Amino acid sequence: xxxxxxxxxxxxxxxxxxxxxxxxxxxxxxxxxxxxxxxxxxxxxxxxxxxxxxxxxxxxxxxxxxxxxxxxxxxxxxxxxxxxxxxxxxxxxxxxxxxxxxxxxxxxxxxxxxxxxxxxxxxxxxxxxxxxxxxxxxxxxxxxxxxxxxxxxxxxxxxxxxxxxxxxxxxxxxxxxxxxxxxxxxxxxxxxxxxxxxx
Amino acid sequence: xxxxxxxxxxxxxxxxxxxxxxxxxxxxxxxxxxxxxxxxxxxxxxxxxxxxxxxxxxxxxxxxxxxxxxxxxxxxxxxxxxxxxxxxxxxxxxxxxxxxxxxxxxxxxxxxxxxxxxxxxxxxxxxxxxxxxxxxxxxxxxxxxxxxxxxxxxxxxxxxxxxxxxxxxxxxxxxxxxxxxxxxxxxxxxxxxxxxxxxxxxxxxxxxxxxxxxxxxxxxxxxxxxxxxxxxxxxxxxxxxxxxxxxxxxxxxxxxxxxxxxxxxxxxxxxxxxxxxxxxxxxxxxxxxxxxxxxxxxxxxxxxxxxxxxxxxxxxxxxxxxxxxxxxxxxxxxxxxxxxxxxxxxxxxxxxxxxxxxxxxxxxxxxxxxxxxxxxxxxxxxxxxxxxxxxxxxxxxxxxxxxxxxxxxxxxxxxxxxxxxxxxxxxxxxxxxxxxxxxxxxxxxxxxxxxxxxx
Ligand code: HEM
Ligand code: FES
Numbered sequence: 001x002x003x004x005x006x007x008x009x010x011x012x013x014x015x016x017x018x019x020x021x022x023x024x025x026x027x028x029x030x031x032x033x034x035x036x037x038x039x040x041x042x043x044x045x046x047x048x049x050x051x052x053x054x055x056x057x058x059x060x061x062x063x064x065x066x067x068x069x070x071x072x073x074x075x076x077x078x079x080x081x082x083x084x085x086x087x088x089x090x091x092x093x094x095x096x097x098x099x100x101x102x103x104x105x106x107x108x109x110x111x112x113x114x115x116x117x118x119x120x121x122x123x124x125x126x127x128x129x130x131x132x133x134x135x136x137x138x139x140x141x142x143x144x145x146x147x148x149x150x151x152x153x154x155x156x157x158x159x160x161x162x163x164x165x166x167x168x169x170x171x172x173x174x175x176x177x178x179x180x181x182x183x184x185x186x187x188x189x190x191x192x193x194x195x196x197x198x199x
Numbered sequence: 200x201x202x203x204x205x206x207x208x209x210x211x212x213x214x215x216x217x218x219x220x221x222x223x224x225x226x227x228x229x230x231x232x233x234x235x236x237x238x239x240x241x242x243x244x245x246x247x248x249x250x251x252x253x254x255x256x257x258x259x260x261x262x263x264x265x266x267x268x269x270x271x272x273x274x275x276x277x278x279x280x281x282x283x284x285x286x287x288x289x290x291x292x293x294x295x296x297x298x299x300x301x302x303x304x305x306x307x308x309x310x311x312x313x314x315x316x317x318x319x320x321x322x323x324x325x326x327x328x329x330x331x332x333x334x335x336x337x338x339x340x341x342x343x344x345x346x347x348x349x350x351x352x353x354x355x356x357x358x359x360x361x362x363x364x365x366x367x368x369x370x371x372x373x374x375x376x377x378x379x380x381x382x383x384x385x386x387x388x389x390x391x392x393x394x395x396x397x398x399x400x401x402x403x404x405x406x407x408x409x410x411x412x413x414x415x416x417x418x419x420x421x422x423x424x425x426x427x428x429x430x431x432x433x434x435x436x437x438x439x440x441x442x443x444x445x446x447x448x449x450x451x452x453x454x455x456x457x458x459x460x461x462x463x464x465x466x467x468x469x470x471x472x473x474x475x476x477x478x479x480x481x482x483x484x485x486x487x488x489x490x491x492x493x494x495x496x497x498x499x500x501x502x503x504x505x506x507x508x509x510x511x512x513x514x515x516x517x518x519x520x521x522x523x524x525x526x527x528x529x530x531x532x533x534x535x536x537x538x539x540x541x542x543x544x545x546x547x548x549x550x551x552x553x554x555x556x557x558x559x560x561x562x563x564x565x566x567x568x569x570x571x572x573x574x575x576x577x578x579x580x581x582x583x584x585x586x587x588x589x590x591x592x593x594x595x596x597x598x599x600x601x602x603x604x605x606x607x608x609x610x611x612x613x614x615x616x617x618x619x620x621x622x623x624x625x626x627x628x629x630x631x632x633x634x635x636x637x638x639x640x641x642x643x644x645x646x647x648x649x650x651x652x653x654x
Contacts, residue, residue, distance in 0.1 A: 033373075036373055036374075036376055036387065037372065037373055037376065038372060038375075038376055038377050038378065038383070039376070039383065042376065042377045042378070042381070042383055063485050065484060065485060067378060067379065068377070068378065068379035068380075068381055068484060069379055069484070070484065070485040070486075121485070125357075125557060126353075126354040126357040126358065126557075127353045127354055127356075127357040128350060128353070128354060128487040128491060129350075129485065129486060129487040130487075131487075131489075152487075153487065153489050153490055153491070153613075154354060154487065154490075154491045155505050155614055156614055156615060168508070168509055168510070169508075170505075170508060170556065170557060170560070172555050172556075172557055
């Protein structure tokens with residue numbers, strides 16, 4: 001392109017005008033982009049859920065819905081709790097250092113009370129809901145050396161009975177533990193943090 | 200009568216370039232005279248686009264984009280709306296046929312080197328169409344709010360959360376409009392599926408044709424007909440699009456419609472391939488179907504995703520990166536290019552150690568789709584058409600096609616045992632088809648290309 005006979009001042013003014021126009025367009029796009037973020041209603045929808053666990057037998061599991069996600073409550077038998085120690089070497093994050101849980105559940109059993117495990121039932125890989133394979137051994141269809149836990153059918157991730165992820169599976173971290181607390185010995189409140197020193 | 204018609208035509212033509220457009224794009228648009236079977240699929244893709252838009256409009260008259268109502272409204276269309284089942288089956292079968300025609304259309308482009316200059320931009324517009332089409336199909340699949348709809352969307356949107364530095368989570372929340380796939384997600388997918396993406400698709404198809412008519416069609420011989428013009432200034436190997444190819448394409452349409460109708464009336468679900476059985480139960484937030492399987496047209500890329508385990512990264516991708524880097528360094532002459540290759544190679548190697556396999560799975564899936572866009576610059580062969588290419592290109596393309604089908608099939612099967620290994624080998628082969636193309640197209644022994652097109 002030849003620049004002969006170009007009025008430089010006009011050229012510059014056109015440049016500045018175009019630049020300002022682009023900035024204005026950028027700002028005009030903001031409300032459109034933000035209108036797609038979670039609405040006030042979606043943000044408020046996180047109401048806590050109260051669960052009665054008095055009828056939950058040992059070795060059984062209960063699923064409730066909290067914030068549109070499945071939350072599992074597993075009543076673990078003493079053997080199940082004991083078996084966790086043997087798994088420290090084959091799970092990827094035995095101390096839950098990289099995983100998401102409230103501080104009061106960042107312990108060996110990943111629970112406030114060892115017996116009751118509370119987990120968000122969403123695989124940390126790509127968000128399927130894993131299947132409960134709670135029984136140890138071949139009964140779960142997971143082979144003889146299975147120690148009990150959860151299996152994600154989507155891409156084959158395995159978790160133990162504290163929701164800790166096995167090594168060499170696609171899921172990177174342990175299953176999340178949601179905030180929860182004991183209202184009484186037999187009632188849980190999912191979504192409300194346990195107070196310091198309670199229970 | 201004729202007079203009135205001419206007068207009307209003249210009136211319009213004085214105000215709109217009607218005759219000029221007709222001549223430029225149809226009656227005086229010269230296309231190579233040696234088009235074959237493979238050249239049906241462009242016009243057929245256009246036909247399917249129309250079928251999807253029309254059947255979609257009629258479905259929208261009865262469908263309800265609400266998590267409480269969506270599943271029931273689809274059942275209502277199937278059972279109570281007069282001919283509603285036909286509208287739905289046209290649309291669901293049309294989606295699969297859209298991908299069949301577009302995949303064959305792309306294969307034609309690869310066989311005859313249609314992506315080569317001067318048609319690179321035409322090819323890139325085609326890629327944009329392809330991606331828009333995949334977005335359209337993915338979002339449409341959520342609408343019936345079946346259990347596979349729900350969990351499929353959950354998994355695919357979660358792919359974005361693999362992006363590191365906290366961007367991924369924000370992005371997937373923005374896409375869903377919620378912390379989980381919910382009513383907000385269904386509603387916006389509806390908006391995208393019925394208006395935003397179709398509008399973009401129509402616009403892209405329009406520029407696709409404009410770009411095609413600027414450069415002219417390629418042909419099975421890969422010869423530029425514009426280089427050989429007669430005394431009248433018209434290409435000697437060209438024939439006017441209308442009536443020659445309009446008539447030919449109508450034959451294609453008739454053949455297509457026979458097959459299309461046979462599927463719709465006799466096997467609309469095609470044994471679970473066109474409509475998945477797990478989607479006949481409503482979405483259940485608490486329970487994933489036993490296997491998450493996307494529809495067949497996504498399964499090759501889904502296989503790439505699932506094949507990328509920790510082991511695949513260290514034992515597959517890492518050696519692949521190193522070998523490709525060395526090969527590039529040996530092959531390029533320019534010192535700067537050598538240094539660039541080493542630089543890029545090292546960055547990828549470092550990243551392979553830093554980022555987790557989940558992210559690489561997503562990247563590979565993206566490459567599986569995106570690598571096609573680079574074909575115009577990867578193919579170094581002096582000839583365009585497969586007819587004059589040597590055994591290396593032919594072998595590579597045959598392996599790639601088989602690999603694509605095998606990966607597609609594996610994507611529908613449980614990912615365990617030998618399937619995983621097979622998918623991993625398939626993934627490497629898939630990448631090599633593209634990565635090694637500059638080499639095998641350079642060293643391949645080609646045949647001389649004739650001056651005129653052959654019959
Ligand atoms: C909605 C989808 C599409 C429609 C409606 C469409 C339509 C067409 C039509 C009508 C033609 C001329 C007839 C023919 O050559 O078969 C054509 C040519 C072509 N298309 Fe497409 N197309 C679509 C998608 C794509 C895609 C996904 C690609 C590749 C990424 C692509 C690449 C090409 C190329 C390279 C040509 C020129 C072929 C040649 O001259 O040999 N198109 N398209
Ligand atoms: S979503 Fe669970 S393994 Fe992928």
